[in-house]
Amino acid sequence: GAVVSQHPSWVICKSGTSVKIECRSLDFQATTMFWYRQFPKQSLMLMATSNEGSKATYEQGVEKDKFLINHASLTLSTLTVTSAHPEDSSFYICSAFKAGTRVSRGETQYFGPGTRLLVL
Amino acid sequence: AQSVSQHNHHVILSEAASLELGCNYSYGGTVNLFWYVQYPGQHLQLLLKYFSGDPLVKGIKGFEAEFIKSKFSFNLRKPSVQWSDTAEYFCAVSNAGNMLTFGGGTRLMVKP
Numbered sequence: 001g002a003v004v005s006q007h008p009s010w011v012i013c014k015s016g017t018s019v020k021i022e023c024r025s026l027d028f029q030a031t032t033m034f035w036y037r038q039f040p041k042q043s044l045m046l047m048a049t050s051n052e053g054s055k056a057t058y059e060q061g062v063e064k065d066k067f068l069i070n071h072a073s074l075t076l077s078t079l080t081v082t083s084a085h086p087e088d089s090s091f092y093i094c095s096a097f098k099a100g101t102r103v104s105r106g107e108t109q110y111f112g113p114g115t116r117l118l119v120l
Numbered sequence: 121a122q123s124v125s126q127h128n129h130h131v132i133l134s135e136a137a138s139l140e141l142g143c144n145y146s147y148g149g150t151v152n153l154f155w156y157v158q159y160p161g162q163h164l165q166l167l168l169k170y171f172s173g174d175p176l177v178k179g180i181k182g183f184e185a186e187f188i189k190s191k192f193s194f195n196l197r198k199p200s201v202q203w204s205d206t207a208e209y210f211c212a213v214s215n216a217g218n219m220l221t222f223g224g225g226t227r228l229m230v231k232p
Contacts, residue, residue, distance in 0.1 A: 004163075034219075034220075042224065042225075043210060043222045043223060043224045043225050044164075044210070044222045045222075046219060046220070046221075049219070093163070093164070095164075108166050108169070109220065111156075111163045111164040111165075112163060113162065113163040114163060
């Protein structure tokens with residue numbers, strides 16, 4: 001199978017602090033990972049595309065200086081929420097593609113279990 | 121830009137009832153279509169996908185979906201639901217790139 005893990009599962013932090021969320025592909029290499037955000041009772045919204053060894057591509061309206069993404073290896077991408085505020089409280093989900101695959105060829109992306117962030 | 125709409129936000133059914141969840145998308149080019157399921161407390165799992173070929177796609181757990189190009193639709197169906205199908209279902213669309221655009225999701229509750 002293809003397993004994607006996220007750490008931590010839950011995080012509660014004070015307003016103004018930074019939080020790092022890890023996304024790991026456990027049994028495959030992932031050149032591309034995606035970061036999504038899901039607000040309560042809403043759908044997943046793509047935040048950014050993380051490519052190994054290069055800068056992330058952010059969707060319109062997502063502040064790249066606030067949501068720092070680092071994809072330093074083929075199995076790990078990190079999302080750091082800097083100077084978190086209560087409105088950043090959300091469910092953050094990552095997904096990963098196996099290296100060499102593409103959605104356009106009908107390949108599947110594999111989702112992590114998500115990280116729930118609560119900023120007080 | 122592509123968009124996906126799921127018309128039913130909440131659906132409540134009794135066991136053995138038939139299910140159909142609507143999904144419409146707006147994109148003029150070639151698309152790949154997906155249905156994902158998220159069981160309570162679990163991560164998203166792929167139910168089925170349409171890439172090309174037969175527009176009637178069969179997925180896991182008895183689910184199927186039909187791609188109707190003229191209607192820009194990809195509705196999910198199951199002839200007889202079970203209590204264990206209680207979950208949130210997301211339709212998603214991708215074009216030539218790798219980006220997925222999700223619909224708003226449909227929460228299905230199946231009463232035993």
